[in-house]
Amino acid sequence: MQNFHYNIPTQIYFGKGQIANLGDNLKKLSDRVLLVYGGGSIKRNGLYDAVAQQLKNAGISWEELSGVEPNPRIESVRRGVALCREHQLGAVLAVGGGSVIDCAKVVASGTYYDGDPWDQVLDSDKITKALPVVSVLTLAATGSEMDGFAVISDLSKNEKWGTGNDVTKPVFSIMDPEYTYTVSARQTAAGTADIMSHTFENYFTQEKGAYLQARFCESILKTCIKYAPVALHSPGDYEARANLMWASSMAINGICSYGENTAWAVHPMEHELSAFYDITHGVGLAIMTPNWMEYVLNEDTVWRFVEYGKNVWGIQSGTDMEIARGAITKTREFFTSLGLPATLGEIGIDSTHFDVMAQKAADGGLKYGFIPLDKEDVKKIFEMAL
Amino acid sequence: MQNFHYNIPTQIYFGKGQIANLGDNLKKLSDRVLLVYGGGSIKRNGLYDAVAQQLKNAGISWEELSGVEPNPRIESVRRGVALCREHQLGAVLAVGGGSVIDCAKVVASGTYYDGDPWDQVLDSDKITKALPVVSVLTLAATGSEMDGFAVISDLSKNEKWGTGNDVTKPVFSIMDPEYTYTVSARQTAAGTADIMSHTFENYFTQEKGAYLQARFCESILKTCIKYAPVALHSPGDYEARANLMWASSMAINGICSYGENTAWAVHPMEHELSAFYDITHGVGLAIMTPNWMEYVLNEDTVWRFVEYGKNVWGIQSGTDMEIARGAITKTREFFTSLGLPATLGEIGIDSTHFDVMAQKAADGGLKYGFIPLDKEDVKKIFEMAL
Numbered sequence: 133m134q135n136f137h138y139n140i141p142t143q144i145y146f147g148k149g150q151i152a153n154l155g156d157n158l159k160k161l162s163d164r165v166l167l168v169y170g171g172g173s174i175k176r177n178g179l180y181d182a183v184a185q186q187l188k189n190a191g192i193s194w195e196e197l198s199g200v201e202p203n204p205r206i207e208s209v210r211r212g213v214a215l216c217r218e219h220q221l222g223a224v225l226a227v228g229g230g231s232v233i234d235c236a237k238v239v240a241s242g243t244y245y246d247g248d249p250w251d252q253v254l255d256s257d258k259i260t261k262a263l264p265v266v267s268v269l270t271l272a273a274t275g276s277e278m279d280g281f282a283v284i285s286d287l288s289k290n291e292k293w294g295t296g297n298d299v300t301k302p303v304f305s306i307m308d309p310e311y312t313y314t315v316s317a318r319q320t321a322a323g324t325a326d327i328m329s330h331t332f333e334n335y336f337t338q339e340k341g342a343y344l345q346a347r348f349c350e351s352i353l354k355t356c357i358k359y360a361p362v363a364l365h366s367p368g369d370y371e372a373r374a375n376l377m378w379a380s381s382m383a384i385n386g387i388c389s390y391g392e393n394t395a396w397a398v399h400p401m402e403h404e405l406s407a408f409y410d411i412t413h414g415v416g417l418a419i420m421t422p423n424w425m426e427y428v429l430n431e432d433t434v435w436r437f438v439e440y441g442k443n444v445w446g447i448q449s450g451t452d453m454e455i456a457r458g459a460i461t462k463t464r465e466f467f468t469s470l471g472l473p474a475t476l477g478e479i480g481i482d483s484t485h486f487d488v489m490a491q492k493a494a495d496g497g498l499k500y501g502f503i504p505l506d507k508e509d510v511k512k513i514f515e516m517a518l
Numbered sequence: 519m520q521n522f523h524y525n526i527p528t529q530i531y532f533g534k535g536q537i538a539n540l541g542d543n544l545k546k547l548s549d550r551v552l553l554v555y556g557g558g559s560i561k562r563n564g565l566y567d568a569v570a571q572q573l574k575n576a577g578i579s580w581e582e583l584s585g586v587e588p589n590p591r592i593e594s595v596r597r598g599v600a601l602c603r604e605h606q607l608g609a610v611l612a613v614g615g616g617s618v619i620d621c622a623k624v625v626a627s628g629t630y631y632d633g634d635p636w637d638q639v640l641d642s643d644k645i646t647k648a649l650p651v652v653s654v655l656t657l658a659a660t661g662s663e664m665d666g667f668a669v670i671s672d673l674s675k676n677e678k679w680g681t682g683n684d685v686t687k688p689v690f691s692i693m694d695p696e697y698t699y700t701v702s703a704r705q706t707a708a709g710t711a712d713i714m715s716h717t718f719e720n721y722f723t724q725e726k727g728a729y730l731q732a733r734f735c736e737s738i739l740k741t742c743i744k745y746a747p748v749a750l751h752s753p754g755d756y757e758a759r760a761n762l763m764w765a766s767s768m769a770i771n772g773i774c775s776y777g778e779n780t781a782w783a784v785h786p787m788e789h790e791l792s793a794f795y796d797i798t799h800g801v802g803l804a805i806m807t808p809n810w811m812e813y814v815l816n817e818d819t820v821w822r823f824v825e826y827g828k829n830v831w832g833i834q835s836g837t838d839m840e841i842a843r844g845a846i847t848k849t850r851e852f853f854t855s856l857g858l859p860a861t862l863g864e865i866g867i868d869s870t871h872f873d874v875m876a877q878k879a880a881d882g883g884l885k886y887g888f889i890p891l892d893k894e895d896v897k898k899i900f901e902m903a904l
Contacts, residue, residue: 133695136533342761344768352730374727375728
């Protein structure tokens with residue numbers, strides 16, 4: 133097990149009706165906040181009104197940054213920073229999914245930064261201070277509600293990068309699984325792929341000594357495999373939505389990665405897809421993951437695939453390679469069963485940009501992953517996914 | 519899944535050499551601390567010197583409360599409170615196992631309490647403020663390094679009760695698995711029984727909807743089953759010590775209990791054994807747990823025992839009752855294999871006090887457990903354990 137510094141300060145109010153904890157707790161942070169949200173679904177489903185009521189009852193005034201994109205853009209961040217400065221706001225309240233929360237985080241840090249917030253996206257060391265961030269989560273996917281990371285795009289440059297810092301970890305998050313009842317089947321499936329991908333990124337490591345963390349990863353994977361089909365079939369199934377929602381946080385808050393020697397591989401590749409084609413992140417992950425697995429499976433890595441096959445999929449017989457391949461097939465079939473596409477072709481992506489995307493993903497640092505990948509490796513994996 | 523409020527603020531510095539993080543981080547809390555430790559093993563193994571060096575280098579002065587007992591006594595707490603007040607100390611540093619940390623917590627809260635600290639043991643609501651607590655852990659067992667609980671005894675009254683509050687959660691803990699290399703086989707075994715018992719208390723619940731948490735519990739149990747024998751055989755095996763140590767924290771910090779509807783049963787019974795006979799807590803748990811399992815196994819509870827048998831022990835065939843009974847047998851055999859006694863008789867306990875112990879355990883609140891237990895139930899379980 134590797135050394136680690138465990139630091140998960142975010143408090144969570146989890147369950148039905150937990151919005152009641154928003155106003156008074158937010159008021160302790162500031163009575164002037166920036167309310168960040170997306171395309172307006174929270175106005176249709178009543179959540180906006182519930183949040184507004186909480187703010188009013190607590191005597192909190194607010195400005196609004198709305199229309200945050202599914203792959204949040206730096207332009208939205210800049211607008212938010214300007215609002216925080218102009219109105220001297222003291223906290224950022226994100227109401228939405230991971231994109232909205234990610235945007236809120238960089239708004240929170242950008243407000244204290246002298247230069248353009250894109251600098252902080254390119255270099256997380258430039259994040260040193262941030263307004264307190266609070267979130268009300270509406271989508272089980274990114275885990276942004278309980279970590280310090282943010283992924284921001286500049287589509288004018290076909291760039292999408294992750295950044296983050298301890299200071300952008302939300303102070304608290306409200307997680308009411310009922311808010312996800314109205315999430316579409318496609319977004320539910322993509323969110324599940326995102327949760328599983330975070331878990332895979334932590335699980336597929338050469339660190340054999342972090343046994344407990346590996347079992348935690350398997351716990352999350354089993355949870356996704358059990359409940360995503362339930363949520364697709366019965367969108368209002370509380371147990372399914374609650375387990376998926378909590379899994380989303382636990383997949384990336386550190387519980388699964390502390391003590392591991394992780395270096396993410398599939399996310400950097402998918403970020404290139406999103407940066408060039410603005411696709412749904414989880415869809416890209418579902419397509420790329422089984423192909424990445426096939427590519428990195430070899431005699432040195434098979435041990436972890438065997439654990440995956442046995443402990444997650446219950447494959448008990450066969451040679452190690454057979455169990456490993458069986459597990460990859462199961463993974464592919466599972467994503468397909470959720471209605472997710474299996475190839476880049478299905479979502480209109482061809483090989484046009486593979487060369488530059490592979491270069492950028494490799495430059496982003498794939499040298500230290502489960503097995504190191506260079507540009508040519510990445511290009512081959514893109515080609516396998518066609 | 520039940521609603522919950524997740525709040526685990528404790529930071530952890532985990533791994534080799536993490537003592538280097540003690541001085542500077544403690545200095546942020548206070549430059550005058552109470553150093554709490556036990557019987558002096560930290561003086562023999564060099565840890566005392568390392569801690570003293572950290573304090574000196576950071577310019578921290580300290581007073582000492584030493585000789586804290588394995589079942590920490592209220593008299594030690596009172597001495598600590600007096601020292602904190604007399605010397606106007608600003609933080610409490612516990613160096614030791616759970617007993618030392620538990621003692622430090624009630625010293626920390628008692629310093630701000632007008633009455634006798636035993637009041638705070640009997641009624642956790644009387645804990646409202648505490649000096650910051652920091653710990654350096656030397657034993658994988660109680661999880662006290664990452665939660666707010668403390669168990670304190672008044673042997674003059676044969677009383678041992680748990681208390682706790684968010685304010686007594688350590689600000690940070692240093693967890694270096696190498697410090698546990700010198701832990702005796704018996705204490706290693708007892709500590710493992712303690713970790714497993716915490717996990718069982720969270721796992722054996724009638725809440726069927728907290729699927730992820732149940733899998734996390736199984737992860738911890740599997741970790742104990744894998745690594746306790748390794749640590750007994752090879753006391754200096756880092757991987758085993760690290761996994762056991764991290765399991766100890768995760769078993770009780772909330773990760774396994776949030777969203778469950780837990781009500782502990784075996785701990786309250788064991789506390790009576792310790793209160794009357796001052797035995798090692800984990801030894802009492804190892805004796806009581808399989809008997810409690812046998813007693814509460816029935817048609818309503820068998821589902822969870824089946825999950826336990828299948829997922830933890832890999833028992834795949836048989837009727838539900840057969841799998842459940844097989845899992846209980848495995849549990850009993852496992853504790854025995856660690857060298858732990860299987861009966862109360864082996865540790866010199868007879869039925870003399872069963873009546874009063876059963877009454878006190880029942881009064882402590884066993885009405886809401888996995889299955890509710892009254893005095894007569896508890897007495898029968900004590901008798902089964904003879």
